[in-house]
Amino acid sequence: MIPYGRQEIDAEDIQAVVEVLKSPLITQGPKVEAFEQALASYCHAQHAVAVSSATAALHLACLALDVGAGDLVWTVPNTFVASANAARYCGAAVDFVDIDATTGNLCVQALAEKIANTQEQGKPLPKALIPVHFAGASCNMKAIHALCAPLNIRIIEDASHAIGGKYEGEPVGCCRYSDMTVFSFHPVKIITTAEGGAITTNSGVLAERLAMLRSHGITKDKARMQNNNAPQWYYEQHELGYNYRLSDLQAVLGLSQLSKIDRFIQQRNHLAERYSQALKGSPIGALQVPAHSYSSYHLFVIQVPAEQREPLFHRLRGANIGVWVHYIPVHTQPDYQALGFNHGDFPVSETYYQQALTLPLFTTLAESQQDFIIAELLNATELKATGLK
Numbered sequence: 308m309i310p311y312g313r314q315e316i317d318a319e320d321i322q323a324v325v326e327v328l329k330s331p332l333i334t335q336g337p338k339v340e341a342f343e344q345a346l347a348s349y350c351h352a353q354h355a356v357a358v359s360s361a362t363a364a365l366h367l368a369c370l371a372l373d374v375g376a377g378d379l380v381w382t383v384p385n386t387f388v389a390s391a392n393a394a395r396y397c398g399a400a401v402d403f404v405d406i407d408a409t410t411g412n413l414c415v416q417a418l419a420e421k422i423a424n425t426q427e428q429g430k431p432l433p434k435a436l437i438p439v440h441f442a443g444a445s446c447n448m449k450a451i452h453a454l455c456a457p458l459n460i461r462i463i464e465d466a467s468h469a470i471g472g473k474y475e476g477e478p479v480g481c482c483r484y485s486d487m488t489v490f491s492f493h494p495v496k497i498i499t500t501a502e503g504g505a506i507t508t509n510s511g512v513l514a515e516r517l518a519m520l521r522s523h524g525i526t527k528d529k530a531r532m533q534n535n536n537a538p539q540w541y542y543e544q545h546e547l548g549y550n551y552r553l554s555d556l557q558a559v560l561g562l563s564q565l566s567k568i569d570r571f572i573q574q575r576n577h578l579a580e581r582y583s584q585a586l587k588g589s590p591i592g593a594l595q596v597p598a599h600s601y602s603s604y605h606l607f608v609i610q611v612p613a614e615q616r617e618p619l620f621h622r623l624r625g626a627n628i629g630v631w632v633h634y635i636p637v638h639t640q641p642d643y644q645a646l647g648f649n650h651g652d653f654p655v656s657e658t659y660y661q662q663a664l665t666l667p668l669f670t671t672l673a674e675s676q677q678d679f680i681i682a683e684l685l686n687a688t689e690l691k692a693t694g695l696k
């Protein structure tokens with residue numbers, strides 16, 4: 308089966324990991340620090356904090372903004388459940404803003420309307436908004452920031468799909484229009500540390516808090532301790548934190564992967580362009596990348612009539628093409644329905660989902676494999692168009 312996504316690990320990556328494995332320090336150490344510096348520099352951000360996953364990163368980002376019980380966080384339904392769950396870990400409530408059907412990203416108009424309606428009804432606004440850069444193309448951050456900043460709604464970008472992408476010519480993760488940006492290094496994403504994630508920010512205060520929360524809320528920095536007579540072994544816990552650390556084993560893999568990211572992104576864009584060209588003039592639609600964005604192309608999503616999506620899924624899977632679906636709208640999950648959300652609450656996300664199919668896209672996908680996928684796809688839709696089975 309050709310998967311929808313897959314990591315590319317080369318001899319250099321393996322060598323780097325083996326070297327750390329032979330060193331005395333295999334948990335969080337100098338490689339994590341080096342990875343953080345490389346990430347911050349690549350993203351044009353002041354700080355990067357590496358953690359054990361993007362889910363952990365989202366959780367800590369919410370905590371660092373003091374999101375807690377009684378607070379509200381907004382995100383989009385068209386995302387992995389982790390974007391919404393993060394707020395709930397903190398005891399906050401979640402609500403959603405619908406998407407733009409052409410990009411799969413947060414709809415700025417829907418955000419403006421939801422803010423206006425919330426104010427009109429005298430209800431509380433969210434403490435934070437988590438826009439998701441779906442498939443690798445950035446949301447319209449300038450417009451989102453313009454709506455949120457005057458109301459003190461903090462912004463956490465979920466860029467799990469989008470490291471290596473650009474917004475208005477600047478790297479995703481530079482945080483020009485947000486408080487923090489979160490990345491995932493799961494193997495299906497752009498670069499990998501097996502499991503792993505990171506947060507970039509331009510706030511020294513947030514970066515320090517994130518680093519402390521990542522490790523039990525403990526500081527070993529004498530300058531920050533309440534006990535000014537601390538013996539050498541002493542550490543202080545200042546708030547309730549977690550063990551969300553990344554290991555040096557993982558960080559060195561991340562460093563090695565990051566050195567290849569520009570080639571990865573070029574290859575993804577090249578393959579995406581080949582899909583787009585092949586689908587031109589066919590009845591199959593594809594998500595658009597807005598003019599303000601250079602996509603990292605984590606996913607290539609096509610759109611087909613809702614009644615054809617499931618048969619097409621099975622037909623392509625039958626040909627060993629591992630198509631997949633991104634995403635089941637979060638508010639339709641049973642655990643969210645139990646919170647009071649209903650089918651029909653976010654109709655654009657729901658219609659988008661019924662028509663969406665993700666084609667395989669990863670750096671080691673051969674053009675011959677891609678040609679096979681395209682042929683099978685066009686063949687299937689042609690048969691349907693002529694009414695044959």
Ligand SMILES: *Cc1c(COP(=O)(O)O)cnc(C)c1O
Pocket residue numbers: 359360361362363386387389390439465467468490491492493503504
């Ligand atoms: C993958 C993903 C996550 C979670 O990432 P992990 O590193 O697996 O925790 C969160 N949000 C989005 C949009 C994702 O795609």
